[in-house]
Amino acid sequence: MKVNGRGKVVKLTEQSCEACQAGAPKVSADEQQALLPELPGWEVIELGGEQQLQREYRFRNFAEAQVFTNQVADLAESENHHPAILLEWGRVTVRWWTHKIGGLHRNDFIMAARTDSLFESCQAD
Numbered sequence: 001m002k003v004n005g006r007g008k009v010v011k012l013t014e015q016s017c018e019a020c021q022a023g024a025p026k027v028s029a030d031e032q033q034a035l036l037p038e039l040p041g042w043e044v045i046e047l048g049g050e051q052q053l054q055r056e057y058r059f060r061n062f063a064e065a066q067v068f069t070n071q072v073a074d075l076a077e078s079e080n081h082h083p084a085i086l087l088e089w090g091r092v093t094v095r096w097w098t099h100k101i102g103g104l105h106r107n108d109f110i111m112a113a114r115t116d117s118l119f120e121s122c123q124a125d
């Protein structure tokens with residue numbers, strides 16, 4: 001939970017990535033438990049010994065899944081923080097983790113929340 005100078009809670013969707021260096025701290029298990037309630041539908045998985053955040057999004061067809069995929073890709077480029085994205089007919093699976101630290105950084109939780117915002121807005125269209 002991040003609180004600004006005036007004591008206001010800053011939601012993950014309102015934050016942007018910090019430039020993270022190798023050796024930056026990983027998000028601890030306790031911090032993960034504190035952040036995950038803001039990320040319904042996401043789970044922490046482990047792949048190749050590295051923790052990652054993963055969520056699956058459903059769509060009516062391939063074309064709508066493709067549009068969302070490109071929006072996530074644009075977001076990643078804008079923040080210079082990139083996910084793994086699997087695009088299938090009617091489904092997109094997104095995984096966020098930080099290569100530099102081989103695990104989960106706060107940036108990954110921010111980007112997962114930003115990804116959810118993209119999904120909500122593309123569903124509203």
Ligand SMILES: C[C@H](O)[C@H](O)[C@H]1CNC2=NC(N)=NC(=O)C2=N1
Pocket residue numbers: 080081082083096097098099100101
């Ligand atoms: C050189 C470039 O800035 C780095 O490789 C960035 C690019 N995007 C990245 N994305 C992710 N998920 N983790 C990284 O460590 C990372 N590093």
